Amino acid sequence: MRITDIDKSLFTNVWIIAETIGGRVHPVTYELIGAARGLADARSSKVAAVVIGGEADASLFAYGADLAIVVNAPEFSGFNDELECAALNYLIEKHKPEIVLCAATARGRALIPRVAVQTVSGLTADCTGLAIDPETGDLLQTRPAFGGNIMATIRTSNHRPQMATVRPNVMKALPPDPGRSGEVIRETLLGGAVKNAKRVIETVRGGEAQINLGEARVIVSGGRAMKGPEGFNMLKRLADKLGGAVGASRAAVDAGWIAYPHQVGQTGQTVQTALYIACGISGQIQHLVGMQSCGCIVAIDKNPDTPMMRLADIAVTGDVFEIVPAMTEALQ
Amino acid sequence: MRIVVCVKQVPGTSDAKIDPETKRIIREGIKSVMNPFDLYAIEAAVQLRERFGGEVIALSMGPERASAVIREAMAIGADRGALLSDRAFGGSDTWATSYALARAVDTIDTMSKASGGVDLVICGKQAVDGDTAQVGPGIAAHLGYSQAAYVEAVREVKQDSITVQRMNEDGYDVCEIAFPAVITVVKGLNQPRVPTLRGVLAARAADVPIWKPADIGAALDKIGLDASPTRVVKTAPPEPRGGETARVEGTPAESAARLVQLLKARELI
Ligand SMILES: Cc1cc2nc3c(=O)[nH]c(=O)nc-3n(C[C@H](O)[C@H](O)[C@H](O)COP(=O)(O)OP(=O)(O)OC[C@H]3O[C@@H](n4cnc5c(N)ncnc54)[C@H](O)[C@@H]3O)c2cc1C
Ligand SMILES: Cc1cc2nc3c(=O)[nH]c(=O)nc-3n(C[C@H](O)[C@H](O)[C@H](O)COP(=O)(O)OP(=O)(O)OC[C@H]3O[C@@H](n4cnc5c(N)ncnc54)[C@H](O)[C@@H]3O)c2cc1C
Numbered sequence: 001m002r003i004t005d006i007d008k009s010l011f012t013n014v015w016i017i018a019e020t021i022g023g024r025v026h027p028v029t030y031e032l033i034g035a036a037r038g039l040a041d042a043r044s045s046k047v048a049a050v051v052i053g054g055e056a057d058a059s060l061f062a063y064g065a066d067l068a069i070v071v072n073a074p075e076f077s078g079f080n081d082e083l084e085c086a087a088l089n090y091l092i093e094k095h096k097p098e099i100v101l102c103a104a105t106a107r108g109r110a111l112i113p114r115v116a117v118q119t120v121s122g123l124t125a126d127c128t129g130l131a132i133d134p135e136t137g138d139l140l141q142t143r144p145a146f147g148g149n150i151m152a153t154i155r156t157s158n159h160r161p162q163m164a165t166v167r168p169n170v171m172k173a174l175p176p177d178p179g180r181s182g183e184v185i186r187e188t189l190l191g192g193a194v195k196n197a198k199r200v201i202e203t204v205r206g207g208e209a210q211i212n213l214g215e216a217r218v219i220v221s222g223g224r225a226m227k228g229p230e231g232f233n234m235l236k237r238l239a240d241k242l243g244g245a246v247g248a249s250r251a252a253v254d255a256g257w258i259a260y261p262h263q264v265g266q267t268g269q270t271v272q273t274a275l276y277i278a279c280g281i282s283g284q285i286q287h288l289v290g291m292q293s294c295g296c297i298v299a300i301d302k303n304p305d306t307p308m309m310r311l312a313d314i315a316v317t318g319d320v321f322e323i324v325p326a327m328t329e330a331l332q
Numbered sequence: 333m334r335i336v337v338c339v340k341q342v343p344g345t346s347d348a349k350i351d352p353e354t355k356r357i358i359r360e361g362i363k364s365v366m367n368p369f370d371l372y373a374i375e376a377a378v379q380l381r382e383r384f385g386g387e388v389i390a391l392s393m394g395p396e397r398a399s400a401v402i403r404e405a406m407a408i409g410a411d412r413g414a415l416l417s418d419r420a421f422g423g424s425d426t427w428a429t430s431y432a433l434a435r436a437v438d439t440i441d442t443m444s445k446a447s448g449g450v451d452l453v454i455c456g457k458q459a460v461d462g463d464t465a466q467v468g469p470g471i472a473a474h475l476g477y478s479q480a481a482y483v484e485a486v487r488e489v490k491q492d493s494i495t496v497q498r499m500n501e502d503g504y505d506v507c508e509i510a511f512p513a514v515i516t517v518v519k520g521l522n523q524p525r526v527p528t529l530r531g532v533l534a535a536r537a538a539d540v541p542i543w544k545p546a547d548i549g550a551a552l553d554k555i556g557l558d559a560s561p562t563r564v565v566k567t568a569p570p571e572p573r574g575g576e577t578a579r580v581e582g583t584p585a586e587s588a589a590r591l592v593q594l595l596k597a598r599e600l601i
Contacts, residue, residue, distance in 0.1 A: 002561075004575075011370070021502050022502065027499065044333050065552075075488075078505060079498075079505060080501075080507075081479055081480075081481075082467070082478055082479070086471070090421070103498070105501055106481070106482050106498070106500035106501055107498065107500060109465050109466075109469075109481065110469055110480075110482065110498075111469075112466075112471040113426065113430075113464075113465075113466035113468075113469040113470050113473065114468070114469045114470070114472060115473075116427065116470075116473075116561075117427060117430060117431075117469075117470045117473035117474055120427070120561070121425070121561060122425070122427065122560075122561025122562035122563075123426065123464075123466060123561075123562065125464035125465065125466060125560055126463070126464075127462065131488050138394070144463070144570065145461065145462060145463050146343075146461055146463070147460060147463065148570060149569070149570070150567050150568070150569065150570070151567070151568050151569070151570050151571075152564045152566065152567045153564070153565050153567075154562050154563065154564055154568035154570075155562070155563050156562050156563070157563070158561070159561040161444065164443050165562050194477065195512075196478040196509075196510055197478070198478055198480070198507045198508060198509045198510075199507060199509075200494065200505055200506075200507045200509045201506045201507060201508060202505065202506045203503070203505040203506075204503045204504050204506075205503040206507065206590070213397075213501075215501055215503055218601075242601060244361070257427065259373065259520075260519060260520040261499070261520065261561065263503075266357035266460055267368050267369070267519055268519070270463075274600060275595070275600045275601075292570075292573075296598060296600055296601075297573075298591065298595075298596075304579075309577070310577065311573065311577075312577055312578070313573065313574075313575065313577065313578065314578045314580060314591065314594055315577050315578070315579055315580065315593075316580040316581075316587050316591055317580070317581045317587075318581075318584060318587050319584070322584035323584050323587055323588055323591075325586070326584040326585050326588035326589075327588040327591060327592060329588070330585075330588045330589055330591075330592045331592060331601070
């Protein structure tokens with residue numbers, strides 16, 4: 001809503017939209033609560049976790065939420081953007097949160113722009129920093145654009161709620177306190193059927209599509225140097241040791257050695273993992289824009305002087321077919 | 333089937349620079365191209381038209397030179413296009429951009445009601461400059477259309493619905509959405525065709541109408557900078573990556589041991 005029509009102080013509390021994955025609370029939910037906690041404390045307000053199509057897990061409180069707002073009904077079992085949006089519109093209208101944070105996952109990025117438009121709110125994508133003006137409650141949202149080549153600071157001073165998405169692994173979860181508890185508010189949707197809701201026919205987990213690049217903490221990524229699918233099997237063994245996922249340059253994807261969902265870069269995924277290990281990837285700009293915001297970058301290349309080797313925090317000169325197995329071995 | 337495809341003109345390189353004086357993004361001297369994801373959107377639309385008949389309309393909002401991306405879309409199969417261009421649209425965030433595009437879709441729908449109106453709007457998954465992925469769902473929200481984002485396959489098309497496969501971090505799902513609908517597409521969906529010389533020449537000669545706010549019934553208090561809830565208050569280069577590059581050399585076993593040691597010291601493994 002536009003603030004010229006309403007009073008800012010009517011809007012209180014920081015909401016996070018809880019996300020589940022395979023029936024469990026998605027870890028990004030705890031990271032959102034961690035970020036929300038700091039903002040709510042600065043405003044002496046509360047953190048509420050909104051759970052749609054599930055129940056309030058006790059862990060939400062342990063990680064710092066004060067309330068859980070639960071909307072549960074069988075029709076929410078699949079990911080039905082139109083229905084979830086209608087539910088959120090209703091809750092926002094009723095409870096008037098000051099801030100709404102949502103995970104920048106495939107689901108979150110589909111759902112929350114619909115809510116932002118229909119509630120006339122500003123929405124800032126993929127925030128890496130969230131600060132708050134304790135007096136006005138205005139968020140200072142920092143986000144990368146142009147593939148990480150520019151950091152923009154965005155304000156939504158004249159609208160409430162202020163909405164932002166955050167990628168997994170960007171914010172820090174607080175240490176859980178199992179003794180903490182909170183209040184559960186149950187809501188039932190009024191107003192009948194939502195026009196144009198979709199029919200979710202099947203939901204398939206895993207398989208080739210299960211790559212979790214966006215959620216991995218570690219990515220072991222391979223380029224043209226991998227020579228073929230066997231090279232990627234070698235990377236997979238290292239990734240498994242590190243509890244990570246396998247990524248790839250476009251050269252490797254175009255060669256057919258690994259499927260497109262693994263591609264990192266301008267026309268693939270943008271990732272922000274804690275650790276990115278680039279194996280035989282030269283570091284052309286279209287690749288760098290997809291990974292240069294990662295926490296620690298390791299490059300392994302025969303050529304010590306590639307853009308990736310110069311960008312990296314740790315640059316290992318050598319043959320990937322020797323270094324990678326040696327590293328996998330060293331981790332035994 | 334009548335399909336509107338939204339195409340955005342973006343800088344040809346993501347290697348954006350900031351003017352140290354004005355702190356603004358330097359756009360001069362940088363070649364503009366079509367947002368790479370929008371090529372898959374056009375290809376998807378053209379394939380649907382080839383199977384089911386109808387019409388593909390390319391729509392863009394931007395400065396007048398953005399008519400180039402409409403022509404590019406026509407060169408690879410769009411039947412016609414329109415460009416929203418006016419100072420009043422300038423500075424629009426995703427809320428206002430999706431409002432303007434939604435108004436244009438609604439206008440096309442009204443004009444073509446006699447022949448069934450608009451069935452489907454297709455967007456790229458995201459633009460490589462603004463990078464928000466918010467405009468597609470935003471258009472659906474303004475119009476009250478159903479939506480599916482991150483579509484990686486079209487499974488089935490019926491008279492009044494489309495069934496698509498949506499990718500997510502955990503796998504995928506399959507859903508049926510009723511027309512009119514908005515979908516946003518990812519790269520794996522198809523292989524965009526290359527323009528033919530005939531297509532390029534025809535597109536060059538084609539008339540690309542420019543639409544002003546009044547042409548699409550857009551309220552002036554819902555477009556442009558002033559109507560945009562979000563405001564970019566500062567842009568800056570990212571913090572330089574901290575510190576020097578640690579160089580590791582030696583035999584494979586030595587290098588691997590040293591690497592593991594460095595990663596442990598950083599508490600990464
Ligand atoms: C519009 C557009 C979009 C693009 N989008 C993407 C994108 O999303 N993602 C992407 O990755 N690319 C993208 N590209 C392609 C990009 O420009 C590069 O071509 C690509 O990233 C190169 O892949 P690479 O680094 O694996 O291969 P190369 O550049 O060939 O690098 C291979 C590296 O491996 C090293 N090497 C070879 N053998 C060994 C060995 N045995 N041991 C150690 N090192 C070895 C070499 O020294 C070299 O540094 C895009 C290009 C365009 C034009
Ligand atoms: C540095 C910077 C940061 C920004 N951050 C935000 C932000 O966090 N929130 C916000 O609301 N706005 C933001 N904006 C404004 C936003 O970039 C513009 O509103 C832009 O017009 C659309 O957003 P996008 O580029 O992210 O498109 P996306 O939503 O990523 O585009 C998705 C698809 O929508 C279609 N589409 C998008 N724009 C057009 C167009 N002009 N014409 C035709 N089709 C189009 C295309 O099919 C495209 O593939 C930012 C702008 C800058 C310069």
